[in-house]
Each structure stands twice: as C-alpha cells, then as structure tokens.
Amino acid sequence: MERxxxxxxxxxxxxxxxxxxxxxxxxxxxxxxxxxxxxxxxFFSGPNLVNILRxxxxxxxxxxxxxxxxxxxxxxxxxxxxxxxxxxxxxxxxLWYGMSLGMAIIVCILFTMVFYLVTLFLILVCKxxxxxxxxxxxxxxxxxxxxxxxxxxxxxxxxxxxxxxxxRRGLSDAFMSIGQAPxxxxxxxxxxxxxxxxxxxxxxxxxxxxxxxxxxxxxxxxINVTKYRFLAGMITAIxxxxxxIVVASxxxxxxxxxxxxxxxxxxxxxxxxxxxxxxxKPNAFGxxxxxxxxxxxxxxxxxxxxxxxxxxxxxxxxxxLALIAAYASKKEY
Amino acid sequence: MERYTLECQHVSMSFPGVKALxxxxxxxxxxxxxxxxxxxxxxxxTLMKVLAGANxxxxxxxxxxGKKISIRNPFAAKHAGVQIVFQEVDTALIPSLSVAENIMxxxxxxxxxxxxxxxxxxxxxxxxxxxxxLNIQLDVRKKVADLSLAQxxxxxxxxxxxxxxxxxxxDEPTAPLSDNETKDLFNLVLTLKRTEDIxxxxxTHRIYEVLKICESYTAMRNGEIVGNFPITNDxxxxxxxxxxxxxxxxxxxxxxxxxxGEKVFEVNHLTEKENKVRDVSLYVRKGEVVGIAGLVGAGxxxxxxxxxxxxxxxxxxxxxxxxxxxxxTPSDAVKQNIALVPEERRKxxxxxxxxxxxxxxxxxxxxxxxxxxxxxxxxxxxxxxFIDKLGxxxxxxxxxxxxxxxxxxxxxxxxKWLSAHCSVYIFDEPTKGVxxxxxxxxxxxxxxxxxxxxxxxxxxxxxSEILAITDRIYxxxxxxxxxxxxxxxxxxxxxxxxxxxxxKPAGQQ
Numbered sequence: 001m002e003r004x005x006x007x008x009x010x011x012x013x014x015x016x017x018x019x020x021x022x023x024x025x026x027x028x029x030x031x032x033x034x035x036x037x038x039x040x041x042x043f044f045s046g047p048n049l050v051n052i053l054r055x056x057x058x059x060x061x062x063x064x065x066x067x068x069x070x071x072x073x074x075x076x077x078x079x080x081x082x083x084x085x086x087x088x089x090x091x092x093x094x095l096w097y098g099m100s101l102g103m104a105i106i107v108c109i110l111f112t113m114v115f116y117l118v119t120l121f122l123i124l125v126c127k128x129x130x131x132x133x134x135x136x137x138x139x140x141x142x143x144x145x146x147x148x149x150x151x152x153x154x155x156x157x158x159x160x161x162x163x164x165x166x167x168r169r170g171l172s173d174a175f176m177s178i179g180q181a182p183x184x185x186x187x188x189x190x191x192x193x194x195x196x197x198x199x200x201x202x203x204x205x206x207x208x209x210x211x212x213x214x215x216x217x218x219x220x221x222x223i224n225v226t227k228y229r230f231l232a233g234m235i236t237a238i239x240x241x242x243x244x245i246v247v248a249s250x251x252x253x254x255x256x257x258x259x260x261x262x263x264x265x266x267x268x269x270x271x272x273x274x275x276x277x278x279x280x281k282p283n284a285f286g287x288x289x290x291x292x293x294x295x296x297x298x299x300x301x302x303x304x305x306x307x308x309x310x311x312x313x314x315x316x317x318x319x320x321l322a323l324i325a326a327y328a329s330k331k332e333y
Numbered sequence: 334m335e336r337y338t339l340e341c342q343h344v345s346m347s348f349p350g351v352k353a354l355x356x357x358x359x360x361x362x363x364x365x366x367x368x369x370x371x372x373x374x375x376x377x378x379t380l381m382k383v384l385a386g387a388n389x390x391x392x393x394x395x396x397x398x399g400k401k402i403s404i405r406n407p408f409a410a411k412h413a414g415v416q417i418v419f420q421e422v423d424t425a426l427i428p429s430l431s432v433a434e435n436i437m438x439x440x441x442x443x444x445x446x447x448x449x450x451x452x453x454x455x456x457x458x459x460x461x462x463x464x465x466x467l468n469i470q471l472d473v474r475k476k477v478a479d480l481s482l483a484q485x486x487x488x489x490x491x492x493x494x495x496x497x498x499x500x501x502x503x504d505e506p507t508a509p510l511s512d513n514e515t516k517d518l519f520n521l522v523l524t525l526k527r528t529e530d531i532x533x534x535x536x537t538h539r540i541y542e543v544l545k546i547c548e549s550y551t552a553m554r555n556g557e558i559v560g561n562f563p564i565t566n567d568x569x570x571x572x573x574x575x576x577x578x579x580x581x582x583x584x585x586x587x588x589x590x591x592x593x594g595e596k597v598f599e600v601n602h603l604t605e606k607e608n609k610v611r612d613v614s615l616y617v618r619k620g621e622v623v624g625i626a627g628l629v630g631a632g633x634x635x636x637x638x639x640x641x642x643x644x645x646x647x648x649x650x651x652x653x654x655x656x657x658x659x660x661x662t663p664s665d666a667v668k669q670n671i672a673l674v675p676e677e678r679r680k681x682x683x684x685x686x687x688x689x690x691x692x693x694x695x696x697x698x699x700x701x702x703x704x705x706x707x708x709x710x711x712x713x714x715x716x717x718x719f720i721d722k723l724g725x726x727x728x729x730x731x732x733x734x735x736x737x738x739x740x741x742x743x744x745x746x747x748x749k750w751l752s753a754h755c756s757v758y759i760f761d762e763p764t765k766g767v768x769x770x771x772x773x774x775x776x777x778x779x780x781x782x783x784x785x786x787x788x789x790x791x792x793x794x795x796x797s798e799i800l801a802i803t804d805r806i807y808x809x810x811x812x813x814x815x816x817x818x819x820x821x822x823x824x825x826x827x828x829x830x831x832x833x834x835x836x837k838p839a840g841q842q
Contacts (some may be wrong), residue, residue, distance in 0.1 A: 201706050201707055202702075202705045202706055202707060203698040203699065203701075203702050203705055203706075203707055204705060206691060206695075206698060206707060207698070209687070210684050210687060210691075210695060213684045213685070213686040213687060214680070214681075214684050214685065214686070216680055216681045217680065217681050217682055217683060217684050218684065218695075219643070219662075219663050219664075220641070220643060220663050220673060220675055220681050220682070221663075221667070221684075221695045221696045221749065222663050222664050222666065222667025222668070222696050222753075223664065223695070224662065224664040280686065281686070
C-alpha cells in the first residue's frame with residue numbers, strides 16, 4: 001500500500017483513519033451503551049461485568065493462540081479440535097490415572113505440543129498450505145480423540161473404556177477453581193500479557209511480524225523463516241493446551257468436542273483486533289478487544305431474551321464485518 | 334498468394350514518467366522473417382504489445398494492407414491476423430488440459446457459438462492436422478504439464494497457426510531453449526515461412542541467431558526506430574550491436590580510486606540446481622567493486638541469489654578468506670557476513686509495513702537485544718545514525734517504510750546490511766526505479782563500502798553504470814560467464830558484444 005500524504009485531504013483522512021483504527025473499540029463502547037440504556041442495571045453492573053469477563057476468557061485464550069499463528073501469516077483451523085483432544089487427555093490423566101493436578105496440566109501441555117508437531121510437519125515439511133493442512137487435521141483430531149475416550153465424554157464417576165474403575169471418583173476444588181472467576185480471568189489476562197510482551201518486545205516476535213509482512217524479504221534479510229514458523233507453532237500449542245485445561249475445568253468434564261465451537265468466535269476476535277490502534281496485524285491487545293466485543297454482544301442479546309440458537313449468526317456477522325474491514329480496503333497489486 | 338502488409342505510422346506509447354515508444358514507423362510483410370533488436374528498455378516489447386492489442390493506450394495509426402485499423406484489444410489483434418507467443422509460455426497455457434485442447438483453445442472459446450457440447454474427435458483431429466502441417470511430433474492427448482519447455486512453445490505456435498495467422502510475433506523464443514531445441518525451432522520457423530507464407534517477427538537478444546535465420550532487421554533505441562537493414566552475408570554481430578547502442582552514454586559519476594588488496598571472496602564452479610547459473614567462477618579482491626554485466630535474463634539475479642543461498646546450488650564452492658563457507662539458506666549467508674540488496678526492492682528488500690528503525694536493524698536484531706528483549710532506544714539510535722550517514726529522507730525513525738521514496742527505501746536496505754557489519758555486499762540492480770540524484774548517492778555509498786575494505790559484487794543490465802562504478806567486469810549470457818574485462822580497458826560495445834552471446838575471437842583468451 002502506497003499512500004502519499006496530501007495536505008488537502010490530510011484532515012478528513014486522519015479523522016477517517018482514526019475512526020478506522022479504533023472502530024473495534026468504538027463498536028464495543030456503542031454496544032455497552034445500547035445494552036445499558038435497554039437493560040439498565042441488569043447489564044451494567046459489577047457482577048455482570050465479571051460474567052462477561054468469564055465468558056470471554058476461553059474465547060480470548062484460543063484467540064491468542066490464533067494470534068501467534070497468524071502473526072507470521074500462518075493459519076490454524078484445527079486449534080480447537082486439538083484442544084478438545086487435549087481436554088480428554090487432561091481430564092483422563094486426572095480422573096482415570098490419578099495424576100496430581102499439576103502433573104495432569106504438564107502432561108496436557110506436552111501432549112498438545114507433541115501433537116502440534118504433526119501440524120507443523122504437514123505445513124513445513126510437506127509444504128501444504130496452512131488452511132488445507134489444518135482442515136484435514138480437524139477430522140483427525142476429532143476421530144483420534146473419541147477413539148481415546150471410547151466414544152464418550154470424560155467425566156467424574158465414569159469408568160475407563162476398558163471397564164476398569166477410575167483412580168479418582170471426583171474433581172477437587174482446585175481443579176474446578178481454574179474455570180471459575182477470578183482464576184479464569186487472571187489466566188486470560190496473563191495469556192494476553194505474555195503474548196503481547198512476546199510479540200511486541202522480543203526479537204522473536206518482531207521476526208514473526210516481519211515474516212507476516214513479507215516472507216521473501218524476511219528470508220532475504222537472513223531470518224530463518226522455517227525455524228520461526230516452528231516456534232510460532234509451538235507457542236500456539238501451549239496456548240491451545242491452556243485453553244483446553246480451562247474449558248475442561250469450567251465444564252467439570254471433558255465433553256465430546258467440548259472446545260470445537262470456540263474456533264469461530266476466536267477467529268472473529270483476531271480479525272476484529274487486526275486494525276485496533278492501526279496495528280494492521282494480529283496483536284494481543286486487539287484480540288482482547290475483539291473477544292470482548294463478541295462476548296458483550298452475546299451477553300447483552302441473551303439478556304434481551306434473544307433465543308440462544310440465533311447467537312451463532314450474530315458471531316458470524318461480527319466475523320464477516322471484521323473480514324470486510326480487513327480485506328475491502330486492500331488494494332490490488 | 335496474396336501478400337499482407339502491417340504498417341505502424343507515428344505510433345507512440347507513454348507510461349507514467351517514460352515515453353516507451355516515440356513516433357515509431359514500422360512495416361512488416363508476409364513471407365519474411367524479420368528481427369527486432371535493441372538493448373533493454375529500447376521499446377521492442379512495447380511495440381509488439383501494441384500490435385498484439387495488449388497496449389490499448391497507444392497513439393498513432395495502424396494499417397493492414399493500407400486500410401486503417403485499430404487494435405485496442407487482443408481480440409482485434411487476432412481479427413487482424415496478429416498472433417503473439419510471449420516469452421513466458423506458461424502464462425498462456427493451461428497445464429491441466431491436453432495438448433489438443435490447448436491448441437484449439439481459441440477455437441473452443443470464440444467459435445463455439447450456441448453449441449454446448451465439446452466435439453472431442455473433431456478437436457483432436459484438427460489439432461493433429463495443425464501439428465502435421467508444422468511437422469511436429471507430439472501426442473495430442475498428452476497433458477501440457479508433462480511437456481518440455483520447447484514443446485510447450487511449439488504448442489503455442491501451433492495454436493497461433495490454427496487460428497488464421499498472418500503475422501506471428503515471437504518474443505525471445507530462444508532464451509530458455511538448449512542449442513538442439515533452438516535448431517528445431519529454427520526449422521519450424523523456416524517451415525512456417527515456406528508453407529504458410531506468413532510474416533514472422535523475431536525479438537531476440539541473441540544477435541548471432543538473427544544472422545542465421547532472419548532476412549532483415551529493425552534496430553530500436555530508447556523507444557525510437559534506428560533503421561531497417563537487410564541482412565546479407567556481410568552483416569556482422571558487431572555492426573548490429575553498433576546500431577543497437579549508437580552513441581555511448583556519459584555517466585556523471587566519477588569513482589574515487591580505492592586501494593585494492595588481496596583476493597578475499599571466491600566463487601568456484603557454481604551451478605544452480607535448475608541450471609539457471611552454470612559453472613560460474615569469479616573472485617573479488619578487498620576494496621574491489623566487481624560488476625556482473627549481461628542483459629535481462631542472463632542469469633545475473635540468479636547468480637546473486639545462488640551465492641546468497643536463496644536459490645539451491647547443485648555444485649561449486651564459495652570461499653571467504655581461504656575458508657570454504659557452507660551456505661544453504663540466506664540465514665547462513667548473513668551469519669557469514671554476506672549481504673544481498675535484491676532486485677525487487679518492495680517485494681524482497683524492505684519490510685514495507687514495518688518502521689524505518691526496525692528495517693535498519695532487521696538483519697542484526699541480536700545486537701540490540703537484552704536477553705531476547707528488544708531495546709527500542711538502541712534501535713532508534715542505530716537508525717538515527719544511518720539516517721544521518723546515508724542521508725535517508727524520512728520524517729522520523731518510526732515512519733513506515735512504505736511511505737518513503739524508492740531511493741530512500743533502497744538506502745534503508747543498504748543501511749540494514751551496514752548495521753550488520755557485512756563484509757561482502759552483493760547488489761542486484763540497486764538503481765532500478767530510483768531517480769538520478771538518488772542513483773548518484775547510492776553509487777557514492779557503494780564506493781564508500783569498497784573503500785572501507787569490503788568486497789562488492791554489482792549486477793546490472795545498465796552498462797553505463799557498470800562502467801562507472803566497477804573495477805572489473807564479468808559478462809554473463811545464458812547463465813554462464815562469457816568474459817572477464819578490465820573496466821578501464823573496455824567499453825560499452827565490448828560488453829554488449831559478449832552480452833548478446835558473442836564469442837571471444839580465437840587465440841585471445
């Protein structure tokens with residue numbers, strides 16, 4: 001994109017640019033304003049704010065995973081199906097095999113990272129475009145995950161697929177507290193902060209953005225693009241595992257395809273966040289705003305007694321609008 | 334048989350900032366093989382595109398047999414009987430379809446009318462008929478993706494002949510072909526002339542081919558026609574080169590002499606994986622600027638990229654100060670302090686979406702980090718230093734590079750390598766798209782880089798630049814080095830002679 005600053009149009013253009021850069025934040029404020037006037041205290045109150053933060057936490061964590069992948073111009077459609085699989089592993093390690101909570105968390109993160117190597121193998125070694133490789137992997141994750149659990153959810157009181165009794169009868173308070181406020185909100189904010197620092201202040205993050213901007217130029221500047229795409233994948237895997245743990249704790253079980261539905265809102269969050277502050281690239285802060293927008297809409301519409309089954313259409317509309325904002329202004333090369 | 338004449342009168346064509354064609358008169362008759370020669374940017378391709386309807390913005394008049402016609406789109410060109418085969422054959426073919434479909438493509442698109450079904454046996458038999466007419470052995474059921482480059486070219490020529498063709502334009506047809514394939518193509522062209530009685534216009538840089546096959550030639554220079562000349566047994570490569578070049582260029586830049594040291598950088602028998610660079614050996618001494626001359630497509634960029642690890646090498650070694658370097662990726666090259674300023678600045682050189690200061694530190698971010706954390710202050714200081722040193726015109730260090738002018742972007746690319754303390758600098762067409770003033774400053778920079786004891790390789794197709802900035806010159810043609818010349822003892826004509834495939838006279842090695 002080449003633009004020369006023309007003094008005549010300077011003012012109107014800067015205003016327009018300002019509006020465009022902060023459109024997501026403005027939309028968020030407008031939503032809050034509308035819902036507050038319609039619903040009053042029921043919407044604009046401390047408890048409901050916590051409500052909203054809690055419901056956006058999971059979306060945000062998956063969206064942060066997507067942000068790290070998309071920074072070097074990658075893409076992952078299979079992140080949430082992998083998360084479902086990781087959740088089975090997490091809960092089964094805890095319930096079936098009686099591991100301590102900390103151990104189960106570590107196993108879950110390691111499992112996700114190891115399994116993510118398959119994704120990276122397809123993308124980096126087999127050179128399949130990200131979108132197609134992860135599209136195929138979605139089905140592999142779903143099938144293998146259910147094969148592992150024996151076709152059912154992993155929850156307290158159920159026996160193993162081979163009929164053996166589980167090592168633990170129920171979930172501890174510590175296990176459940178991960179998915180409740182304030183813990184879940186703290187985890188979300190920590191993920192956002194870590195991703196923000198990594199992407200903005202470390203050289204690794206800058207390299208990822210350089211690759212996202214122009215992979216050829218980055219490569220010819222001496223950046224090892226394969227290594228950094230791999231690094232981005234591994235970090236994404238860690239965030240996916242964290243997401244899986246939080247979802248399992250919140251549902252007090254690893255439900256069948258329990259995480260799959262977070263893909264769409266998390267992508268919506270990243271695309272809404274693209275333009276925040278004029279960043280024009282996937283960024284952690286923007287992603288947080290995006291997830292907030294999706295959650296406020298969801299929460300407010302629910303309170304206005306809009307039927308829950310229409311909500312996917314609303315989330316889809318947010319994603320579509322964000323995509324229009326991201327692509328419609330692109331100039332043809 | 335009826336003769337057709339295609340005539341251009343006072344044809345001009347302007348692109349933003351350049352007059353690509355200036356009042357051109359050009360005539361071609363069926364039954365002759367005519368060559369169009371000229372240096373890079375002389376306007377050959379522009380003129381051909383006008384005739385093929387790909388340059389609708391031309392001014393002036395076109396006449397077919399004395400009758401005024403207008404060719405503003407490819408359809409009108411085909412209607413007038415003008416067919417063009419572009420150099421990049423792959424852009425005109427559909428690889429997943431068969432030879433028959435590709436040959437009959439025009440017919441299948443334009444002459445189907447309301448007919449909905451494809452008549453397979455007719456398509457195949459007609460395609461076969463065309464191939465027979467041209468004496469080409471090729472299975473019409475084969476997929477185009479499985480053909481060799483030469484065969485693809487033949488398919489395109491067959492397609493052109495299939496739809497009433499009177500004027501066949503071949504743009505650099507022999508550039509990618511081997512000697513044997515070239516011979517086959519020449520036979521085909523001669524057959525065409527004999528049996529079809531059409532005009533064939535040959536654009537080529539390989540002057541000795543012109544002598545072999547063409548009956549007359551038109552030389553172009555700076556968008557103008559120099560003249561029409563018949564080719565007789567007495568016509569020589571030298572004579573044609575002189576027509577192409579005319580007066581010699583005067584470059585306003587004068588190089589300050591630099592003391593030249595020992596041999597530091599060597600490339601031995603380098604061959605690129607797909608043979609785009611073949612058996613290239615060269616060396617650069619300390620403080621020396623070595624030019625790589627040659628026309629577009631001679632393999633200069635490919636040579637630069639192979640040295641830098643951006644293209645895979647098949648054989649050969651790269652030696653710095655007596656030590657052999659292992660370079661598999663650009664990342665390896667940078668670690669060995671080799672820098673490349675690539676030709677496609679916006680696509681390969683700068684990160685246009687990033688700020689000036691980030692671009693200036695992109696190759697050595699490690700130096701500005703404290704435990705992987707980027708130290709913004711150091712980066713800004715570094716950027717400010719190079720902005721001052723190189724005279725980069727930017728409002729601030731945090732300006733997005735996209736908003737800088739071409740010359741300033743190029744300075745950013747050079748600055749990026751200077752801050753990485755490289756010792757071997759490879760420049761690939763660094764002055765492309767920068768204005769004269771910036772060009773001079775870039776020359777000065779390169780001169781300074783050499784004066785600081787670094788080694789510089791400078792690849793360009795502009796001979797005047799090569800003569801102004803370098804100490805020694807290698808001339809490339811078809812991926813190989815044709816000659817090594819001392820800048821002080823050579824001139825434009827000699828470089829051009831080797832650039833077009835001229836051989837060294839016997840006994841002078």
